[in-house]
Amino acid sequence: MEAFTQAVIEIIKRIPEGRVCTYGRIGRLAGKANGGRQVAWILHSSSRRHNLPWHRVINAQGRISLPKLRGYEEQKARLQIEGIAFDAADRIDLGKYLWDGERAYQRSRDTNNEEPR
């Protein structure tokens, strides 16, 4: 397996319950500036086998990218169960739920505060 793919998997595993991350951000954290499409492809082709919280990955517009009747409903349900809210247009407030891997790391280094909500 490629290093990038491995990194992507590890990062997705670290997304906390009740939070989400975007394809593009995951790609950057894994070391590729424009790896969004590749991140999506990795999930599309083999994610379920890695036991990943795949439902916590959404697009930069704060929306679920999965087509309706092809996973959309399931992903939305899983997120709602974790307490994530959708607005009238089925969008998620990234300012509130986005998990920033880097900031989370820094904060846990100096203080022992919990993740913001």
Added chain:
DNA sequence: AATGTGACGGACC
């Protein structure tokens, strides 16, 4: 080698 295709993203209008 050339072209098509996505669970993408950002810029623009």
Added chain:
DNA sequence: TGGTCCGCCACAT
């Protein structure tokens, strides 16, 4: 808010 366009990237034909 929404729609289009174009750049990106790896994989499939």
